[in-house]
Amino acid sequence: MDKAKIVKGKFILLLIPVIIFVIAVRPPMVFRAIPKPRGAQHMCPFQISEETITPLNNTKHLLVSAYMDQRVTGFDIRIIGIFRRDSIQPLHCLFCCSGYFSGSTPATISQHSDNFGFAFVTTDIMCQIPQHCNATHVTLLTQPDGENMSNQIWLQIRNKKTSEKEDKRLHFNFTVCISNLFGDYNNVLQFAQTLEIYRLLGVDRVVIYKTSCGPELDRLLQIYTQEGFVEMVPWPIDQHLNPSRGWLFSEHGGDVHYFGQLTTLNECIYRSMDRSHYVLLNDIDEIIMPYQHNDLMSLMNMLQQQHPDVGYFGCLFLIENHIFPKNPFDKSANSTMPQWRGVPGFNILEHIYREEPDRTLYHPHKMIVKPRAVEQTSVHDVLKMFGQKFKVPLDICRIIHSPISMPRQPLLDQLHLDTRLWDFKDRMLPNVMTVMRKAGLLKSEEQR
Numbered sequence: 001m002d003k004a005k006i007v008k009g010k011f012i013l014l015l016i017p018v019i020i021f022v023i024a025v026r027p028p029m030v031f032r033a034i035p036k037p038r039g040a041q042h043m044c045p046f047q048i049s050e051e052t053i054t055p056l057n058n059t060k061h062l063l064v065s066a067y068m069d070q071r072v073t074g075f076d077i078r079i080i081g082i083f084r085r086d087s088i089q090p091l092h093c094l095f096c097c098s099g100y101f102s103g104s105t106p107a108t109i110s111q112h113s114d115n116f117g118f119a120f121v122t123t124d125i126m127c128q129i130p131q132h133c134n135a136t137h138v139t140l141l142t143q144p145d146g147e148n149m150s151n152q153i154w155l156q157i158r159n160k161k162t163s164e165k166e167d168k169r170l171h172f173n174f175t176v177c178i179s180n181l182f183g184d185y186n187n188v189l190q191f192a193q194t195l196e197i198y199r200l201l202g203v204d205r206v207v208i209y210k211t212s213c214g215p216e217l218d219r220l221l222q223i224y225t226q227e228g229f230v231e232m233v234p235w236p237i238d239q240h241l242n243p244s245r246g247w248l249f250s251e252h253g254g255d256v257h258y259f260g261q262l263t264t265l266n267e268c269i270y271r272s273m274d275r276s277h278y279v280l281l282n283d284i285d286e287i288i289m290p291y292q293h294n295d296l297m298s299l300m301n302m303l304q305q306q307h308p309d310v311g312y313f314g315c316l317f318l319i320e321n322h323i324f325p326k327n328p329f330d331k332s333a334n335s336t337m338p339q340w341r342g343v344p345g346f347n348i349l350e351h352i353y354r355e356e357p358d359r360t361l362y363h364p365h366k367m368i369v370k371p372r373a374v375e376q377t378s379v380h381d382v383l384k385m386f387g388q389k390f391k392v393p394l395d396i397c398r399i400i401h402s403p404i405s406m407p408r409q410p411l412l413d414q415l416h417l418d419t420r421l422w423d424f425k426d427r428m429l430p431n432v433m434t435v436m437r438k439a440g441l442l443k444s445e446e447q448r
Contacts, residue, residue, distance in 0.1 A: 044096040045137045045154035052234050053082075054153055058142045060084040061123075062240055064263060066138050066155040067270045071313075071375070071386060075108070075126040077138055077157060080267050082241075082260060083123040085111065092144045093127035096137040096154060102130045104144045112262065114378040117249030120241060120256040122263045124376065159274045172204035174296050175276040177268035178284050179209045180235060180259040183245070186214025187285075187404060188441060189345035189432075194287055195224065196431040197424050202295040203280070207271065209235040209264040211243075216344050219439045233271075235264060247379075265377055273371040281377065282366040287400045288319050289420055299397060300368070303390070313386040314370030320391070321364050321399045324351040324418070327409050337429065339442045349425060351402045353415035365391070366399055 054063045062082040069078040077093065088109060095102040108126040115121040129135045137154040176198055195206060206224070210232055213221070224230035237243050243259040246252025256263075265281055272279050278300060280288050290299040307315060326346065340347065357363045364380040373387030382389070400421065436442050 043101050044099065044149070045139075045152075046150050047153045048137065049153045049155055051236075053236060053240055054155070055240065056081070056140055057151060057153070059089070060087045062120075063140070063155060064267055065270070066157050067159045067273070068157055069159070069270070071372070072126065074128060076129040077127040077135070078270070079107075079125040079127070079138065079140070079155065080263065080270065081123045081125055082120050082256060082263050083109070083111065084119055085115065085121050086119070089142060091125060092141045093125075094139050094141055094152070095127075095129055095133055095135040096139075097130075097133035097135055099136075101149075102133045102135070104141055105130060106144075107140060110376075112266075112376050112378070113383055114257075114262060116247055116257045118244065118255060118257050119249075122260075122266055122376075159270065170275055170277050172272075172276040174201075174203045174205075174278050174280060175268075175272045176203050176206045176280045176282065177265060177272070178206060178282070179261050179264035179268065180211060180237075181208055181213050181284070182211040182238075182243070182259045184212070184214050185284075186217045187345035188214075188216045188220055188436070189340060189343050190348050190402065191217060191284060191345065192220060192432045192435055193348050193428060194284065195229070196428045196435070197287055197421070199229065199431070200295075200424050200427055201290070202297050205229065205231055205276070207231045207233060207268050208284075209233045209260075209268070211235050211238055211259055214344065216439075216441055219441065220435065223435055223438045233264075233267075235260070262378060265379065269369070269371045269374050269377060276371065279369050279371050280367070281369065281379075282399065283401075285401060285403050286321070286366060287421075288366060288368060288397065289400045290397045291420060292396055294423075296368075302396075303392065307388070307390060313373045315388045315390060316370070316373055316382055316385060317368045317397075318365040318381070318389065318391045319368065319397050319399050320357070320394055321366060321401050322357065322418075323355045323406070324348075324353060324400055324402045325355060325406055325410060325415070326351065326402070326404065337433075339433065342443055343436065343441055346402075346404075348400075348402050349421055352417060352419045352421070353412065354400075354418040355410055355415055 052064060056063050061084060064080045064082065066077060066079045068076060070076050091107040091109065092104040093107050094104045105128050110124040110126060112122040125140065127138065135157055137156055139152045139154045198206065206229060208230060221230060221232060225232050237260045241255040243256050244252045244254030247258050269279055282288055290296060293299040303317060366380065370387065373385050374382050375384035375386065377383060
């Protein structure tokens with residue numbers, strides 16, 4: 001028995017060093033390698049941009065938004081940006097495929113032909129999605145690999161489909177794109193009247209790109225935004241560039257044309273592509289007005305019937321601009337609304353004298369488009385399109401343009417009487433009163 005104990009003890013003594021050796025060379029349990037799951041790990045996106053203007057890392061460029069666009073053969077994604085023209089370099093698209101990284105693909109960079117001499121230009125970056133990638137977000141790289149992914153800012157991809165079936169789920173018939181609102185613009189009365197006339201004409205949504213405006217107009221915009229009629233897009237272009245207040249660099253200076261107007265017009269078309277049948281591109285002091293129909297849908301139905309062969313993408317209609325000068329004006333139009341006294345801006349119902357344009361010179365138009373017909377647009381015409389283009393006769397539709405100021409004031413005998421706006425007066429006035437009352441902009445009886 002004692003001999004057995006001695007043998008057992010020797011065995012234990014021999015086993016102890018073995019146990020110590022195993023413990024010493026084996027890593028602790030908490031650091032053991034965990035087998036990788038099959039497939040790639042969830043790695044993206046890290047940072048999703050919540051801004052409307054996003055600087056692109058390692059460049060002088062700005063990114064605005066990304067949209068699915070498969071109308072151009074070989075490409076799937078269009079990123080809208082503002083690029084410095086003398087600093088264009090090769091770029092590569094990287095996709096987040098439902099949480100997984102894709103391989104990068106080369107980007108094709110397309111500067112818009114209209115830049116009016118400015119250093120920065122509206123630019124499209126076209127990308128192809130890799131196979132078997134359900135792309136949700138995209139970012140751009142200056143190198144195909146090797147960049148720090150944790151520093152990349154991603155853009156959400158919008159408009160996930162651009163097929164013919166999408167026509168059935170468009171929410172709006174008409175969207176008005178207005179760009180850009182900046183400075184101390186505070187023409188409240190004209191603004192409210194214009195929006196209410198558009199509502200009577202059948203417009204469903206007004207998209208406004210806002211850098212800044214006056215305090216009273218800001219209060220009015222808040223009411224329209226709460227109602228859902230206006231979609232306000234923040235546009236802090238002045239935080240990134242020195243925007244010009246004019247359209248030509250040689251005259252006005254600055255980094256980019258008219259607070260980035262060309263970029264916002266293009267962005268609004270793509271923003272509206274999967275939700276609106278038609279888009280109207282015009283300024284806040286302009287109304288695209290049908291003269292033979294009481295609403296825009298009746299006008300468009302007639303124009304479509306006249307041009308039945310326009311195809312799936314549709315067409316673009318050019319509307320001639322007609323200026324209604326601030327002076328002379330009809331003073332009697334303001335006498336019926338004493339509550340408006342003190343409201344900033346002027347009454348467009350007073351402006352009933354129309355100037356005949358000099359068609360021997362360049363004369364601008366504005367547009368009604370089917371957004372899927374447009375690839376790139378400028379202010380007065382498209383740069384690239386898929387459909388067809390038509391000029392609308394003046395007796396059918398024209399622009400009522402009531403600018404705040406003009407370089408010269410024409411004489412009365414040079415003007416034509418045009419009271420088309422008065423056809424909407426009885427329905428428009430109560431609506432204007434209601435919205436301004438909600439905004440707290442009307443004076444009370446005691447104040448008057």
